[in-house]
Amino acid sequence: MRIILYELKKIFQLKMVCLLFIISFIFYQLFINFYFEHFLNGRPALDLYRINMEMIEQYGYKMNQEEFEHFKKVYEKEKAAADAYLQARQEYVEAGLDTYEKFRTADTEKQEIRELVDQIIFVDEVDLFWELLARETLIKYYENRNSLFSIVEDHPLTAEQKERIKDTITSGNIMSAEAFENYNNLIRYVAILIVISIMFMISPIFLQDRRNHVVFLQYSNKTGRKIFNLKLQTALIAAGFITTIQLGLFFILYRGNKVGMFLNANINSVFTHEVFWFELTFLQYILLTIVSVYLLAFALTIIVAVLSNRAPNYISMVGFQVPLAILLFAVVIDYLVVRITKIGLPIYFLPSAYVLLILIGSFIYFWSVKREKKVDLLH
Amino acid sequence: MNIWKFELKKAFQSPVVSILIVLFLFLNFWLIYNHAGIREELKVTNQLVERFGYKIDAEMAAKLQAYYQSKLQKMNELTRKKFGKTYERAGDFFSEYEYRSEVLSEEELHVITETAIVEGYYELIQEIDQTYSHLDLSKNAKLDINKYGLSGKTAEIAREYYKNLNNRLDELIEAGEHKNLFFIGYVYRMHSFLFKDLMRQMIFEVMILVVLITGHVTTYEFQNQTHLTAYASKRGRKLMLDKLVANLFASLCICAVILGATLLVYFLVFDYSGLWGIPISSFFNSEFPFPYISWWKLPFGIYLSCVLVVFIICQLFFTVITYSIAVWIKNNYLVYAAFALLFGLCVLITGIVPKTSTAIFWTRYTPFSLILNPHLWFIGWNVFTPKNYEWTTAVIWTCLLAIVTAVTFLKFNKEQID
Amino acid sequence: MLVVNHVSKSYGKFEALKDINLEFSNGVYGLLAPNGAGKTTLIKMLTTLIFPSKGEILYNGTNITRLGEKYRELLGYLPQEFGYYKNYSPKQFLEYIGALKGMDKKVLEKRIDDLLKLVALEDVATKKMKKFSGGMIQRVGIAQAMLNDPKILILDEPTAGLDPKERVRFRNLLSELARDRIVILSTHIVSDVESIANEIIMIKDKQVLYKGSIDEICKIIAGMVYETSIPYEQAAMFKKEVFSLSEKQEDGLLKIRFISKKAPEPTWTAVKPNLEDVFLYVYRDDIQESSAP
Structure with missing residues (x-):
C-alpha cells in the first residue's frame, strides 16, 4: 500500500495534474460546453422538451389511448387559439391565412406569404405556434409508431427484435428525445475525454522509471519485480480516480440540464424513436453507461501501462497510441458506451463485448506480470 | 551535410513512424474505396467534356440537348422492348427502378444510368442563369451576422465582406466562369470529398507524424544523455540548426509520401482527365444552394496545387512550432502535450472572443484554424474566409515563427546544458 | 554465504x-x-x-x-x-x-x-x-x-x-x-x-x-617485474623485448617498469609486483586493443 501511494504521487505530479486540468478545460470548451449551453436553446427542441414534461406530469410515464385522445384535444384547443390569433391580424386574413390549417399548408414559395409565416415563426417566435408544431410532431410520432419496425435498417428483423419493438409500441412510454440525444452526445465526449486523460497520465508510468534507470533499483530491492504488479494496480487506481473525477465533474454540470423529470422515464419510447433490449429507465441507462465507461477505462489502462513498459521511447509510446485512439474514438465508444443495448445489435453483443474486453484486459495483465518475472533487465 | 543525414535517420529509425504511415495510407485508401462506387458514373462527365468541351454556351447547350435526346430515344427503345413503356425523363425510370432492375442486364442498366446523368447535366444547365441571378449576397451578410451574433464593427465587416464577394461574383458571371461542366456537386460531392474529407484527414495524419518526429529528433540528445558530448563537439550548438533543417526535410518527406500515395490512388480511381482546366467556381462543382466562389479564377489543377502548397506550408509551420517548443522543454512527451494544448487554445480562442470585437476575425489567422476547413481555401464562403486569408496567414506566421526561432536559437546558445 | x-x-x-x-x-x-x-x-x-x-x-x-x-x-x-x-x-x-x-x-x-x-x-x-x-x-x-x-x-x-x-x-x-x-x-x-x-x-x-x-594474485608474476633506466633512444628496441608496465621520465632517462621472463640483466632491479602490474599483464591484449593511443 505504501508503495502504491508513492507511485500514485509519481503519477499525479503537480505538473501533470495542471496539464491535465488545462487539457480538460480546453476539451470542455471545444466539445462539451456546446451541449450544455445549447441544450434546448433551439426550437422546437425546447417546446418538445416542455411538452414531454407536461405529458409526464399529466399522464405519468405511460400514455394510453385515452390519454392520447386527451392530448389531441389539447392540440385542437390550441389550434383554435391559433386560429383566433391569426384572425385578429388583418394582414393574415387578407392573405388568406385566417386559420392555423391554412397557415401550416401555406405556399411559402410566394414571397409575401413566406414573409408572413416567417414573421410569426422566426421573428416574433410566437410560443403558441412553436408549441403547436411540437405537439404535431409528437402526435405524428405516436400515430406513426409502427414506423419503429423500420429502425433496424441493414437486415430483416428477428422474432425477438419484433417482439421488443411491439412491446415498445404498446407500452406508451413517454420520454424526451431531446434529453436522450443530448445525454448521448455528452457521454460520448466525456468518454473521449476520459480516454485522453488516462492515456496522458498513465503513459509515463513505466517508461519514466526505465529511462531514469530507477528500474534497476526497483527490481533488486526487497519488493523486487512485485513492483510491476503494484504499479499496474497503481495505474488502475489512478485510472479509477481520474474517471471518477471526470464523471463527477461532468454530472455536477449535467445537473444544470434539468432532466430530473425524465430519470424515471423508460427510454424505449415511440417519442425517442429508440428501442433497446431491456426495459431501462433513463437513470438506469445512465448508470449502465457509467459502468461501461469504467470498464473501458480499466481495460485501456492495462493496455497503456503495458505499452509503457515495452515502448523504448516517447515517440513510440505516443505513436502506438494513435491507432488505439482512432479505434476508440471512431468505433469502440460508439458501440460500447453510446446507445448501448440498442436493438440494432444482437442482444448478446454488449455482454460478450465486455466479457471479451475484460478477458483481454486480464490476459494482458497476467501475461505481462508473468513475463516481467522472468525478463532480463539489460538497459 | 552528413549531420543532416544522421538527424534524418533518427527521424525514421523508429518503427512507429513507418507503422503509422502504413496505417494512415490504409485509412486514406479505405476512405477512397468507400467512395469509389460512383467512379463509373463520373466517367460520363469525362465523355461529355471530350465530346463537347467543358465551356457551356448556346452552341454547346444545343449540341448537348441533341445528344441527350438521342440518348433518351435509345433508352426508350430499350424500355419499350423490355417493359412496353417509354419515359419522358430518364429520372422517372429510377423512381420505379426497384421493380425493374431484375430484368435488365448490367449493360442495359448502364445505358439508362448514363441517360439519366446526361439528363441531369442538360436540366441543370437550364438552371444556371436563374440560380446565379437569385443569389443575393446581402442576405448572406444578414445570415452571417445573425448566425455568428455579429454587431457593430464586426457586422460592418461582414457587410463589407459580402460586398467584395459580390463584386467577385459579378466578375465571375461576366466572365462565364461558372458556366463549365464538372462532376455534379449536388450528387457526387467530389469537392467536399477530396478537399474536406480526404485532405483534412491527410492534414491531421501528416501533422501527427510531423509533431511526433520533430519532438523526437529535437529532444533526442537530451533524451539519450548524449547532449553533453553532442553540444560540446565542434559543431556544438549549431547542431540544433541542423536538427531544424532535418526536421523540415523529414516533414517534406512525410508530406510527399502521404500526399503522393493517396492522391495517386485517388486520381487512378477517379478520372479527372479533361477536367483539370475547369474553374473551381463552376456551377457544377457547387454542392449547396450557395456555390463555391473562388477569389480568383482557379482551374481545378491550379486550385489543387495551391491547396497542396498551403498544406505543405502548414505542415512546415507545425514542424517549426514543435521544434521551438522542444528546444525549450526538452522532454518530448511534454512537447507533444504542449503542442496539443497550443492547438486547442488557438482554436478555442476564436470561439470565446467577444463577437463585437474584430478579434473574432484576426484570431483566426493561425495555421490551426486554417487547417480546419481545407475545402474552403481560396473560396469566399462565409465571413471567416476572406480573400487572401491563406496567404496572409502564411506570411504572418512565417514572420512570427522566424522571430520565435531566432529567439529560440539565442536562448539555446546561451543556455547552460547539464 | x-x-x-x-x-x-x-x-x-x-x-x-x-x-x-x-x-x-x-x-x-x-x-x-x-x-x-x-x-x-x-x-x-x-x-x-x-x-x-x-x-x-x-x-x-x-x-x-x-x-x-x-x-x-x-x-x-x-x-x-x-x-x-x-x-x-x-x-x-x-x-x-x-x-x-x-x-x-x-x-x-x-x-x-x-x-x-x-x-x-x-x-x-x-x-x-x-x-x-x-x-x-x-x-x-x-x-x-x-x-x-x-x-x-x-x-x-x-x-x-x-x-x-x-x-x-x-x-x-x-x-x-x-x-x-x-x-x-x-x-x-x-x-x-x-x-x-x-x-x-x-x-x-x-x-x-x-x-x-x-x-596470491601477485604471485602470478612474482620474480618477473623489474625496473631500470635507459636512454630514450633505446626505448623502442627495449620495449619490443619486454612487456612495459609503466614509464616515466627521470634525470633525462626513461625509467621503465616491466615484465620479463628472461634472466635479468645487471642493470635491472627486481621489484615486488603490485595488483596493477597483474592487471596490466593479464589484460595486456585487451588493453593494447582498446587503449591504443
Whole structure:
C-alpha cells in the first residue's frame, strides 16, 4: 500500500495534474460546453422538451389511448387559439391565412406569404405556434409508431427484435428525445475525454522509471519485480480516480440540464424513436453507461501501462497510441458506451463485448506480470 | 551535410513512424474505396467534356440537348422492348427502378444510368442563369451576422465582406466562369470529398507524424544523455540548426509520401482527365444552394496545387512550432502535450472572443484554424474566409515563427546544458 | 554465504559468461576486469536483474531466485547507471527506496538521517537533486544501497565521480562495513580495491581467471617485474623485448617498469609486483586493443 501511494504521487505530479486540468478545460470548451449551453436553446427542441414534461406530469410515464385522445384535444384547443390569433391580424386574413390549417399548408414559395409565416415563426417566435408544431410532431410520432419496425435498417428483423419493438409500441412510454440525444452526445465526449486523460497520465508510468534507470533499483530491492504488479494496480487506481473525477465533474454540470423529470422515464419510447433490449429507465441507462465507461477505462489502462513498459521511447509510446485512439474514438465508444443495448445489435453483443474486453484486459495483465518475472533487465 | 543525414535517420529509425504511415495510407485508401462506387458514373462527365468541351454556351447547350435526346430515344427503345413503356425523363425510370432492375442486364442498366446523368447535366444547365441571378449576397451578410451574433464593427465587416464577394461574383458571371461542366456537386460531392474529407484527414495524419518526429529528433540528445558530448563537439550548438533543417526535410518527406500515395490512388480511381482546366467556381462543382466562389479564377489543377502548397506550408509551420517548443522543454512527451494544448487554445480562442470585437476575425489567422476547413481555401464562403486569408496567414506566421526561432536559437546558445 | 555455481549466461548465440564458480563470505571482494568482460552481467545476476542461462546462484544453500524477496531484503545495490528522480530531494528519494525495501517508516526516517550525515549530504537533504553534482548523486546512490543495512552489498563502479577525499572516506567506510557482510566491489580502477579488498576476482574471456588474495594474485608474476633506466633512444628496441608496465621520465632517462621472463640483466632491479602490474599483464591484449593511443 505504501508503495502504491508513492507511485500514485509519481503519477499525479503537480505538473501533470495542471496539464491535465488545462487539457480538460480546453476539451470542455471545444466539445462539451456546446451541449450544455445549447441544450434546448433551439426550437422546437425546447417546446418538445416542455411538452414531454407536461405529458409526464399529466399522464405519468405511460400514455394510453385515452390519454392520447386527451392530448389531441389539447392540440385542437390550441389550434383554435391559433386560429383566433391569426384572425385578429388583418394582414393574415387578407392573405388568406385566417386559420392555423391554412397557415401550416401555406405556399411559402410566394414571397409575401413566406414573409408572413416567417414573421410569426422566426421573428416574433410566437410560443403558441412553436408549441403547436411540437405537439404535431409528437402526435405524428405516436400515430406513426409502427414506423419503429423500420429502425433496424441493414437486415430483416428477428422474432425477438419484433417482439421488443411491439412491446415498445404498446407500452406508451413517454420520454424526451431531446434529453436522450443530448445525454448521448455528452457521454460520448466525456468518454473521449476520459480516454485522453488516462492515456496522458498513465503513459509515463513505466517508461519514466526505465529511462531514469530507477528500474534497476526497483527490481533488486526487497519488493523486487512485485513492483510491476503494484504499479499496474497503481495505474488502475489512478485510472479509477481520474474517471471518477471526470464523471463527477461532468454530472455536477449535467445537473444544470434539468432532466430530473425524465430519470424515471423508460427510454424505449415511440417519442425517442429508440428501442433497446431491456426495459431501462433513463437513470438506469445512465448508470449502465457509467459502468461501461469504467470498464473501458480499466481495460485501456492495462493496455497503456503495458505499452509503457515495452515502448523504448516517447515517440513510440505516443505513436502506438494513435491507432488505439482512432479505434476508440471512431468505433469502440460508439458501440460500447453510446446507445448501448440498442436493438440494432444482437442482444448478446454488449455482454460478450465486455466479457471479451475484460478477458483481454486480464490476459494482458497476467501475461505481462508473468513475463516481467522472468525478463532480463539489460538497459 | 552528413549531420543532416544522421538527424534524418533518427527521424525514421523508429518503427512507429513507418507503422503509422502504413496505417494512415490504409485509412486514406479505405476512405477512397468507400467512395469509389460512383467512379463509373463520373466517367460520363469525362465523355461529355471530350465530346463537347467543358465551356457551356448556346452552341454547346444545343449540341448537348441533341445528344441527350438521342440518348433518351435509345433508352426508350430499350424500355419499350423490355417493359412496353417509354419515359419522358430518364429520372422517372429510377423512381420505379426497384421493380425493374431484375430484368435488365448490367449493360442495359448502364445505358439508362448514363441517360439519366446526361439528363441531369442538360436540366441543370437550364438552371444556371436563374440560380446565379437569385443569389443575393446581402442576405448572406444578414445570415452571417445573425448566425455568428455579429454587431457593430464586426457586422460592418461582414457587410463589407459580402460586398467584395459580390463584386467577385459579378466578375465571375461576366466572365462565364461558372458556366463549365464538372462532376455534379449536388450528387457526387467530389469537392467536399477530396478537399474536406480526404485532405483534412491527410492534414491531421501528416501533422501527427510531423509533431511526433520533430519532438523526437529535437529532444533526442537530451533524451539519450548524449547532449553533453553532442553540444560540446565542434559543431556544438549549431547542431540544433541542423536538427531544424532535418526536421523540415523529414516533414517534406512525410508530406510527399502521404500526399503522393493517396492522391495517386485517388486520381487512378477517379478520372479527372479533361477536367483539370475547369474553374473551381463552376456551377457544377457547387454542392449547396450557395456555390463555391473562388477569389480568383482557379482551374481545378491550379486550385489543387495551391491547396497542396498551403498544406505543405502548414505542415512546415507545425514542424517549426514543435521544434521551438522542444528546444525549450526538452522532454518530448511534454512537447507533444504542449503542442496539443497550443492547438486547442488557438482554436478555442476564436470561439470565446467577444463577437463585437474584430478579434473574432484576426484570431483566426493561425495555421490551426486554417487547417480546419481545407475545402474552403481560396473560396469566399462565409465571413471567416476572406480573400487572401491563406496567404496572409502564411506570411504572418512565417514572420512570427522566424522571430520565435531566432529567439529560440539565442536562448539555446546561451543556455547552460547539464 | 553466497555461492555462484557453474553459472553461464548467453543472449541467443552470444555468450556473456561461461561456467562461473565463485564463493563469497564476509569481506570485501574486488571484481576486477576491463570494461566489457562480463562484470556487469555477473553483478546483474547477483542482483536478480537477469537470470543465469545455466547453473545457479545460492545463498546459504538456497537458490536466490527461489528466495526472492528474502534474498533481496539482504541486498544493497548501487548500479553502474544509478537512476534517480531529478525532481526529488535525496530524502524523498530515499523514502521511496525505503518503501521498496519494505522498511519500517520510523526506522527508515532515522536511518535516512544517519546515512545522509554519513555521506555528508545532510545540508542538501531536502533540495531537489536536479542541481546536484555527479559526486553528490553518487553519494545518494551509496546511501540508498546501504539503506537497509544489507548483508550483501554490491557496488558497480561506486567511486566514479568521487573526489580523492571522498574516495578515501568511502574506502574506510567499506572496510568497516565488510566485517559482518559481503561487499562486492566491481571496478576497473585498481587502486580502489588494492587497499581494502580481501580477495580479488579477475574475469577474462567470459571466465573467472584468478581468484585469491592480493598477495596470491601477485604471485602470478612474482620474480618477473623489474625496473631500470635507459636512454630514450633505446626505448623502442627495449620495449619490443619486454612487456612495459609503466614509464616515466627521470634525470633525462626513461625509467621503465616491466615484465620479463628472461634472466635479468645487471642493470635491472627486481621489484615486488603490485595488483596493477597483474592487471596490466593479464589484460595486456585487451588493453593494447582498446587503449591504443
